[in-house]
Amino acid sequence: MPHRDKKTTAKRPVFLDLRRIRLPPQAISSITHRVTGLGMLLAIPPAAWLFALSLSGPEGFARAGDLLTGLPARIVGLLLCLALALHLLAGIRYLLLDVDIGITRLAARRSALLVMGAGLVVGLGLWWGLWA
Amino acid sequence: MSGLSAWLVQRLSSLYLAAFTLYAVVRLSMAEAWSHAAWSGWLAAPSNAVMLWLAALAVLLHAWVGGRDVLLDYVHPLGLRIAMLAGLAGWLLGSGIWFTATLLEAL
Numbered sequence: 001m002p003h004r005d006k007k008t009t010a011k012r013p014v015f016l017d018l019r020r021i022r023l024p025p026q027a028i029s030s031i032t033h034r035v036t037g038l039g040m041l042l043a044i045p046p047a048a049w050l051f052a053l054s055l056s057g058p059e060g061f062a063r064a065g066d067l068l069t070g071l072p073a074r075i076v077g078l079l080l081c082l083a084l085a086l087h088l089l090a091g092i093r094y095l096l097l098d099v100d101i102g103i104t105r106l107a108a109r110r111s112a113l114l115v116m117g118a119g120l121v122v123g124l125g126l127w128w129g130l131w132a
Numbered sequence: 133m134s135g136l137s138a139w140l141v142q143r144l145s146s147l148y149l150a151a152f153t154l155y156a157v158v159r160l161s162m163a164e165a166w167s168h169a170a171w172s173g174w175l176a177a178p179s180n181a182v183m184l185w186l187a188a189l190a191v192l193l194h195a196w197v198g199g200r201d202v203l204l205d206y207v208h209p210l211g212l213r214i215a216m217l218a219g220l221a222g223w224l225l226g227s228g229i230w231f232t233a234t235l236l237e238a239l
Contacts, residue, residue: 034202041195041223048227052234054171061168088153091146098143129161 025112032116033090036083043080069131078127085123089115133197142197145190152187175238188231192224199224 015021023031054064067073093115096102102111133141164170175181199220207213 034198037195037198038202041199044191044195044227045223045230048230048234051231054168055175055234055238058168061171065166084153088150092150095143095146126157129157 024109025116026108029090029093029112029116032086032119033094036087036090039083040080040087043076074131077131078124081127081130082120082123085121085126086116086119089119089122133200138197138200141193145194145197148190149187149194152183152190172238175235178239181235181239185232185235188228188235192228196220196224 050064050067053060055061068077093102093111096111097108102108175184200217203213203216203220207216
């Protein structure tokens with residue numbers, strides 16, 4: 001935990017009953033933004049590897065193509081497409097919030113629901129377009 | 133990188149990546165038959181290579197600032213925090229060097 005002043009925190013109540021905590025959509029979108037960002041971060045070295053493989057020659061290109069059309073890549077691809085769409089749309093929402101657009105509580109609640117719903121749809125569509 | 137500079141880097145890189153992602157999706161949807169020749173030919177154009185390299189740079193800077201924020205929020209023991217930050221730096225820097233070397237070879 002971060003350093004805290006003992007005088008002010010000694011008797012602070014702690015409520016961490018996960019079954020009874022109800023996170024608002026804004027918070028769920030925020031956590032989703034972090035999780036999707038981390039997921040894509042983990043994919044960076046494999047992406048660099050696939051990039052190198054695809055340029056190593058015609059055989060390497062065919063091998064990269066085989067890997068990308070395999071079942072594991074389809075599943076990882078679906079997760080990455082969803083992550084990208086959710087992360088990108090939530091990110092655009094944050095840029096708008098930065099300049100005070102949609103900053104009221106109700107507007108922020110609605111836009112959080114909107115970017116999560118749209119993120120799922122766009123992510124699925126992206127995956128469909130790339131792999132189908 | 134911290135404070136205002138990190139905040140600014142995160143937003144500038146996000147703008148470039150948003151535009152690049154849109155371009156990449158449109159370009160991929162227009163792509164004809166896939167082949168090594170077409171792929172390496174596309175990259176041999178310096179403008180394409182520079183655009184892609186800038187996108188990779190933006191990804192790495194964006195991932196560094198975002199990953200650093202997450203680590204600073206959740207990993208508190210100092211030794212572990214430093215080790216994980218170093219791991220993240222190596223993870224991203226290694227990928228960046230590899231990607232740059234590949235790109236230079238393809239030019």
